[in-house]
Amino acid sequence: MATTPAKNAVPMERLWSENEESRGVSEPSLVVDVDGFEGPLDLLLALARTQKVDLSRISVLALVEQYIAFIEQARRMRLELAADYLVMAAWLAYLKSKLLIPKLPGDQGESGEEMAAVLQFRLKRLEAMRDAAARLVNRNRLGRDVFARGMPETVIVEKHNEYTATLYDLLTAYAAQRQRQAVSTVQIAKRGVWSLKQAREVLTRLVGDVQDWTALDHFLIRWMTTPEQRVTAIASSFAASLEMVREGLLEVRQDSAFAPIYMRGRQTETRRNREPADE
């Protein structure tokens, strides 16, 4: 893509330029690729650079037209545009009308020229910060260009307290733990479905307690917090109980269709032959 990094004065660190390359403005055909841009201002700055003049000398009107053309093409191609881009397009269209129609006497509000100046200020300020970032990362940096003593011989204790922690540590710990708690609370509150695994855990825990035939419902009543969970709890535990029967951990019995289902823990050898379980 044809964006030439305009700031040739500053040698760019690699990561900087590689991002730059993947961004998508080329002239004159305007190949659209919004993905490479960090928002509408970034796109405007890239478009401004295609004018190949200092930012203070760009034609704002031409820039507005470039931007609007870019957005329109993106929409023709049915690219999803973030709302920011559309808001900027609307503002620029408004700016364009202001620039084209001379200010009437008694007209309130900013003139087109004032609005254009604000836009130029913002572009210039953003570009200044980009240049600053590039100059910053290309300084001699500790651990890359200059080095500290490799074999420090002592710990210089500057403060009296033995313990150390940063505000960032503190906030991270707090946010993480509150979040953890909040999320686990929510899961319990919202749990609408008993998983097979949960049902199986419940049954496994109960099987040891039960010597006599007991209705399945009876187990579950103790575990159900809301009537809404009844159905899912019964369904899941029934499925789980069948699985456990197959594994020989449980015996179940139902006297007739729709009758209560009874179950008990698998009996010992001596009692086993008395009441074989129905399938």
Add this chain to the structure above:
Amino acid sequence: MSDSSAKIIPFEIEGEEASSAFPFDMAEAVRMAEAILFASAEPVSEKALAARLPEGVDVRAVVLEVQRQYERRGVNLVRVADAWAFRTAGDLAFLMSRDAVQQKKLSRAALEVLAIIAYHQPVTRAEIEEIRGVETSKGTLDTLMETGWIRMRGRRRTPGRPVTYGTTDAFLDHFGLEEIRDLPGIDELKGAGLLSPRMPANFSIPQPPADPDVLTDDEDPLDDLDLEDLGLLTPRAVDD
């Protein structure tokens, strides 16, 4: 020690006249060797030095020159097996050992409790446990008391009159906060990416009090009897 009254010999490289003793690249090689030896995490062998110095440099001569220049300075170049390293001059070793207290990092649990006390103060131990969902070991609170960042501030006017905890000025000082209300709120924690943007609607973070030194309406001050109870007034045999 008596000998140390001799003035420090200025580095020779500084003097115009001194630099004439060596060809330019010798002086430069000394600078390079100095930097390499300084930055290395372990003693540097002459072979390793040779690999990094310009070709044709007499490494042994360079090292000996560095050693000579540092002979009477606060650090010396010493030989360790067949390698070289800078070390504090022997007579200054006392500077290194003095209060070389190892700084300890707070455990995750301690950080959590500290943060809860900061945000939720005044807060009782039971409330801390409710927020964290786990029991707080006595050691954690002891550690935090030891830091000087938290304090017992009063007693809650509820059955059992539990002790309430809060932060100290030392806490603000250590964490670079002007006041306790400078702790970031929910929006800022989200904005900084520390908190998920999709927290449940009822999730909230308390705003710490404007003046943490003022007791709230449901707090009683700690009195002498309390302090005694808490083992703060009269040292009692505590089994821990």
Add this chain to the structure above:
Amino acid sequence: MSDSSAKIIPFEIEGEEASSAFPFDMAEAVRMAEAILFASAEPVSEKALAARLPEGVDVRAVVLEVQRQYERRGVNLVRVADAWAFRTAGDLAFLMSRDAVQQKKLSRAALEVLAIIAYHQPVTRAEIEEIRGVETSKGTLDTLMETGWIRMRGRRRTPGRPVTYGTTDAFLDHFGLEEIRDLPGIDELKGAGLLSPRMPANFSIPQPPADPDVLTDDEDPLDDLDLEDLGLLTPRAVDD
């Protein structure tokens, strides 16, 4: 503190006789400062140095003397805020690069945010977004805080009390800056009004005139006072 240093520095007593033109303990203090600074990988504050040097020593003078002596050597003494550290000389970077640990590269967005925080501090998240014209992704500030280069500094005294961000001493250390005022180009940027949150009243980028050298009707020629204002004439001691 006064009594503890008395027993550790035994030669202070004999200092009276030993001192001639240069007080004895000044020369020795240079050695001691050298040893302490050399021994630490982290910058050592003047306060910490003062606690270890003999009492009554002018710490600033000692440190400046150490700095002077190392000015042209392979390691230099650099200032980081109110602390000092030995670092390998910048012009030897080519030699040292093989020691470089592969550092996690920051994204373009993160670097931009870092620069904005550095140049505009104290700055709120909303202001950062205004400058960039785009929302800051959740992870960006978190990533930057993890580097230890930025911190939450406080809260703006405006409605909503938004948190303000700024850089840390670790930032200065990493980028080899003595203080924030040493940021590259900061005076020019300030002079040009580019560090203002809003467009300054006097800021206007004229549409290119036919002859750029001719002043328009609403322009006065720059006089010395203006140039000074713009930071173009004389850098003045300005505390920002």
